[in-house]
Amino acid sequence: MFLNQPRPHNPIVFGPPAKTQWQPVGARSAGQFDYDVIPEPTTWHAIHANVSNADSVWGVAAPMFELDWVAEPAYFIGSGPLLDSQGNLYFSSNFYHGERVDLVAIDAKTGERRWAIPAVGKMSVGGPFILNDPDNPGAQIIYLAGPERIMALRQDGSILWNKATGITVADTRDTDKTKFQNFNYHPATDSLITATKAGGLFAFSRMTGDLIATGQIAGSPAVSTEGTSIPGFIVNKVDPLMDEAFGKTHDGLSLFSSAVNYIYGGGGVVTNYFSIDPTTSRIYIAATAPDAEDGTEDGRSEMGAIYAFNLVDDGNDGLEFKELNRKSFQGGTGATPALSGDGTRVYESDNEGHVIALDHELNEVWRVNVGEPLVGSITVAPDNSELYAVTQNDVFQLIDHGDHGAVAWTAELNGFDGYANVDVQANGLTATATANGVVVMIGGGKDILGRTIMLHVGMGLLDRQTGKLRYFAEGREDSLAMSVVAADGSIYVAHSPLRRAVGKAFYPELTPDVIGGISRFKPIRLDxxxxxxxxxxxxxxxxxxxxxxxxxxxxxxxxxxxxxxxxxxxxxxxxxxxxxxxxxxxxxxxxxxxxxxxxxxxxxxxxxxxxxxxxxxxxxxx
Missing domain, CATH: 1.20.120 (Four Helix Bundle (Hemerythrin (Met), subunit A))
Incomplete structure (x- = not known):
């Protein structure tokens, strides 16, 4: 693979990392709620770990690890995976080559499939969501949200309830109105909340799955960036490669161009997940602003906004979504708002390079420009007012000093030092804060016009005190999901190869074929x-x-x-x-x-x- 290269292949060898000197100081940020329904954040139970989307877990990640296996390689997986309390792993995939499923459960240690829920109609779920079962202590329930049906399942795959949503759209091509996000949990009403790409809000009873409330975000569809964010010659070269690997979308479109347009928010009101404060039950959603706020009433929005809602009594023995506050800003966002543990802070990133901190009433407190556009949600650690922000190139630690924020360090992303085919290294995923560091993905490859053409990918553990790399291991595939850490310290990666697909298209001889599925990095040196x-x-x-x-x-x-x-x-x-x-x-x-x-x-x-x-x-x- 590395023959005839201009320099030798001599990868850096990572030995056992020294103890970290990082430690918590002062009182952590913590809410006042129990864990009867909401699981303790010991692993990934929601798309960003927990209901407040902190991307932070209580345990340590394995300080030494290696790639163990790749399971279910036919599926392009853009979200998750999630893990339950019994060591089972779950994922959904809307893009596949072969068998069509809405949910797959595999053994998290072996990668062997346990069971699957076949796709029916237009289920097209965004991904699973896991809560504790308060009626059966120690057990958990897996929930799925789809445009036609919603489901609740036990860990053995048996169905608790399977309900029609009752949602119909006159024009079946208008999929934005039924493109559900994952569920989230609203404690005050014991309900499951979801939103559509078009800004529709829906609440279902956690116990029965019955629809109990609907609402609508006031934002207008985003100005489409289709054809402007990724040059056409790249799209034309990568689309056939992805079609061969995963097939086309349900609508007969090419996966790469469709996914890129979705990621950049083209035409949508909501393009990511949302947060709920478990203490107050306030719902925070990043979306677009109403049409007129950009100065031109044309049915499209050029501005982003964060909305605060709650689900309240409508005065007629029912419930309604009530908009409490809204904060509009220049530069849109596709990132999920993330909350501090006590719910007093809402953190968002925009497309212009700002990390924005707001109070719970959505008054802006501070913003910090990290120098380049942010590409994911903010990771919120419970300790030391630490935040972690990611761009296409770097990982930053910021500190919330109350009235202002500041960058504390920029990560050392040098896992591919010594690789013959790696000229540049860059961040690959959102960061995950753990008790012994920060888990990140590092991509390595070539530089073209300031962009990293990803040929290799691996997972690393940064020191929270310094940002230096404590350990690193090469992996198999690129991901658009999250850096998932399990309760036993394992790291899981959902394969969604868009960036490495570009690398494969332009440097086919220097990188393996793109592949779907889930990979596990198993702990080694358990001492x-x-x-x-x-x-x-x-x-x-x-x-x-x-x-x-x-x-x-x-x-x-x-x-x-x-x-x-x-x-x-x-x-x-x-x-x-x-x-x-x-x-x-x-x-x-x-x-x-x-x-x-x-x-x-x-x-x-x-x-x-x-x-x-x-x-x-x-x-x-x-």
Whole structure:
């Protein structure tokens, strides 16, 4: 593959990473709600991890990992995957080559298919959504939203309910009016909310699937960017390649050009997911502004807007969507609004390079220009007011200082150093904040007119303190989805190869064929995973023990839950590390004893003692 190249192929080798010096300081941002229905953020239960779209999980990602397998390669998957509490993985795909399905469940450890829901009619779901089943503690329910039917399923694939939406459109070509986003959960009404690309709002009962409210966002269709964002000669070269790999869309269109137009927001009112604050149940949606606000009434909008809604009593024993506030801005956005843990901040990115912070009433507090257009939603960590923003080239850490924001670092994306065919490296996905770093995708390839032509792709773990790369492993395929981290530290990538398809079209001999499916990066050196989980739990417990247990009760409660999960992560990793001969039995026994003591102190509310024991366990790895 690397013969006849102008320089040798000598990839950088990543060894075991040193301990990170990052630690939480002060009270975290935390809401006041229970986890009876909303799952703890231990892995991906919604399109951006949780209902507030933080792209942040409580556990550690594996500090060392390698590509394990690729499953279901026939499917182009633009969203997800999601994982449940039993270690099952779920995805939906509207683009495929062969069998048509609306939902596939696979074993997250092996990649073997467990079951699938065949597509019926125009289901075309955006992706699954997972909630706890409050009537069956420990169990979860998977929900699907489609234009004709919505469904609720148990983890074994059995159907709880399967309901017709009752939504009809006179012109069947007007698919924007039935192109549902994924579900989200509205606690105040115990309902499932979804929106269409055309701005329609729908609420369904979580218990029964019955339609209980509808509404409409006031925005107008976006000015289409079709044919302007990607040069035509690229589209003409890539479309046949993608048609061969995945077939055409349901409407007989080429996948590449259709997907690019959707990503750039052509003609839509809503082009991404939305957030719900679990404490107040406020709904935040990024969309277009009403037509007249751009100065020209032409049925199209050149401006973006963020809307705050709630689902309230309509005075007639029913419910209605009520617009509470709206904030319009120059430069549209296709990014999902992300919320702080306590719901007091709404973060958005625009197409002009700004990270925008608003209060919960949508008053702008600050904005920071990172120097180039942002390409994804903002990652919101619960600690230290940390935010992570991504562009086509870089990953930035920003700090919300209250009245202003500032860039703290720009990531070191050097995973492909030494690759013969890599002239430039760039960010590939949204960032995921974990207890031991930031998970990112790095693409490597050629530079053409300032754009990275992606030939290779891999996953990396950044240090939250410095932005330097702690570890990196090459992967198989490009993705438009998220950097998904599982409860066991595994990393999953949904294959949606648009950028690497361009690389394949222009450099066919330098990169493998494009492929669909899901890939897993499995943890290796489980002793390192146990170390990072133990040390992260210890740092969190030490910080939590200094907080006012009454004034900061929500933060302390969330910290205690997270510490408990990190201890469980460490215990599971220790068992595997011994089995893999990466840890001596004597060390494992000592660590288990310390973790048991720490758990007992944590259960008694003695955070200081729990922290001291965890600190001793962390020192075992020195």
């Amino acid at each position: 390192m995973l146990a170390r990072d989980a133990i040390c992260a739990a210890g740092a969190r417990a030490a910080n939590a023990s200094t907080l006012d247990q009454v004034a900061e009760a929500a933060a302390v409660s969330a910290d205690s839950r997270q510490i408990g999960f990190l201890i469980t992560q460490a215990e599971n990793a220790i068992e595997q590390a011994v089995s893999d001969s990466d840890m001596r039995q004597g060390d494992a026994d000592s660590l288990r004893a310390l973790l048991a003591q720490s758990s007992a102190s944590l259960a008694a509310g003695d955070l200081a003692s729990s922290a001291a024991t965890l600190s001793s366990a962390c020192e075992v790895f020195d």
